[in-house]
Amino acid sequence: MTYPATLRYTKDHEWIEVKGELGTVGLTDHAQSQLGDVVFVELPKVGTKLEAGKPLGTVESTKAVFEIFAPASGEVSEVNEDLANAPEKINQDPHGAGWLVKVRLLGRDEVAGLMDAKEYESYLSGQGANS
Numbered sequence: 012m013t014y015p016a017t018l019r020y021t022k023d024h025e026w027i028e029v030k031g032e033l034g035t036v037g038l039t040d041h042a043q044s045q046l047g048d049v050v051f052v053e054l055p056k057v058g059t060k061l062e063a064g065k066p067l068g069t070v071e072s073t074k075a076v077f078e079i080f081a082p083a084s085g086e087v088s089e090v091n092e093d094l095a096n097a098p099e100k101i102n103q104d105p106h107g108a109g110w111l112v113k114v115r116l117l118g119r120d121e122v123a124g125l126m127d128a129k130e131y132e133s134y135l136s137g138q139g140a141n142s
Contacts, residue, residue: 012040013132015106019082019122020131026106027082027114029122034083037110038070038101041135046072049101052094054111059087061114063121068111070101083121085114 018026024042027034043049051071061067061081070077091110094100101109116122126134 014039014128016128018106019125019127020134021080021082021125022134023080025080025082027122027125029116029119032116033088034085034114034116034122035110036067036082036112036114038079038105039131040105042077043102043105043109046070046077046102047074048072049098052098052101052111054090054094055087057087057090061085061087070098079111081114082125083114083116084118085116087112088115089113 014020018028020026020039024039024045025036026039027036049070049072052068053071054068055061059067061084063081063084065081066078067081068079070079090112093108094111103109
């Protein structure tokens with residue numbers, strides 16, 4: 012898997028794409044492959060305040076329940092409503108149609124500190140690959 016260069020990545024396997032003051036958040040291909048078939052997603056409501064590194068919701072698969080952590084602080088401006096009826100989109104298109112939430116960012120400093128695609132791929136090939 013080649014990870015999109017337009018995204019920034021966390022060690023917890025979330026991604027964020029920033030356009031203006033909005034950040035779109037999702038789970039990486041690595042995360043969805045470790046989870047197995049996603050059967051349910053619990054996401055925050057629009058208006059929820061998120062803090063970087065704190066849980067924003069959960070993903071349930073046939074294997075386990077996985078907490079999703081906010082890659083950056085801000086306020087949820089949109090939730091991917093399609094996932095309520097089709098959570099498998101996370102498996103099918105994790106870096107596209109399987110996005111989770113859009114966040115109005117408090118600032119870009121937290122995003123700047125995240126890994127780029129090359130750093131994330133290196134992280135996966137090292138000790139973090141099994142987390």
